[in-house]
Amino acid sequence: MTNSLFPQSIFLASRSPRRRELLSQIGVQYELIDIEIDESVRESEKPIDYVNRMAWEKAQKGWQKLTAEMPNKVINKALLAADTSVVLNDKILGKPLNLNQAIEMLSQLAGNSHQVMTSVAIINKDWIKQAASVTKVHFGAMTEKEILAYCQSGEGADKAGGYAIQGIAAQHIKAIEGSYSGVVGLPLFETGELLKLHFGA
Ligand SMILES: Cc1cn([C@H]2C[C@H](O)[C@@H](COP(=O)(O)OP(=O)(O)OP(=O)(O)O)O2)c(=O)[nH]c1=O
Numbered sequence: 682m683t684n685s686l687f688p689q690s691i692f693l694a695s696r697s698p699r700r701r702e703l704l705s706q707i708g709v710q711y712e713l714i715d716i717e718i719d720e721s722v723r724e725s726e727k728p729i730d731y732v733n734r735m736a737w738e739k740a741q742k743g744w745q746k747l748t749a750e751m752p753n754k755v756i757n758k759a760l761l762a763a764d765t766s767v768v769l770n771d772k773i774l775g776k777p778l779n780l781n782q783a784i785e786m787l788s789q790l791a792g793n794s795h796q797v798m799t800s801v802a803i804i805n806k807d808w809i810k811q812a813a814s815v816t817k818v819h820f821g822a823m824t825e826k827e828i829l830a831y832c833q834s835g836e837g838a839d840k841a842g843g844y845a846i847q848g849i850a851a852q853h854i855k856a857i858e859g860s861y862s863g864v865v866g867l868p869l870f871e872t873g874e875l876l877k878l879h880f881g882a
Pocket residue numbers: 694695696697698699700763764765766767797839840841842844845846847864865866
């Protein structure tokens with residue numbers, strides 16, 4: 682379904698299949714652009730500053746690539762990028778690199794509350810703007826058996842914090858306060874607001 686508020690396609694600088702699905706959900710047509718950035722956290726950088734910087738850098742890098750490769754095509758276009766971090770007690774939990782890390786992460790999240798921060802940035806020829814969404818996620822208590830079973834499913838392997846609310850992990854999530862789409866990787870309210878600014882809708 683297309684959204685008449687957003688009549689032209691945008692560029693999406695993301696390898697995340699979740700972000701593609703979420704953008705399609707609100708009827709935005711997109712073309713993909715592949716970029717690579719250094720995702721290391723700076724010393725004493727706050728999690729919210731980190732996600733904002735990452736989304737900003739992804740957007741800028743994507744725009745640089747577009748303008749270098751196809752200068753005529755970008756005139757009236759916008760490019761969107763986003764970044765998601767799972768934050769427990771002010772500490773960023775990245776993507777688990779192996780089963781042990783996944784178990785360690787989920788053991789910290791189980792029976793606890795944490796935040797999911799997602800920043801979305803949109804850039805066009807005139808401006809770059811961004812918005813962040815912070816959602817509190819409450820996990821129910823989990824037995825060792827449940828933690829192992831979940832981690833062995835492999836579902837959380839490429840996800841911040843090692844879980845996917847849109848998947849099996851939902852079984853262990855008691856409540857959230859904030860944006861569901863933000864937890865999955867693209868807060869659709871904030872995204873819509875930024876897209877309206879670009880399209881003058
Ligand atoms: C917490 C959580 C994260 N995630 C995903 C969203 C993001 O894809 C990923 C966080 O990693 P990101 O580094 O934000 O994104 P990415 O590397 O997957 O994609 P790209 O940078 O190319 O846009 O975790 C879920 O799918 N479900 C969840 O419940």
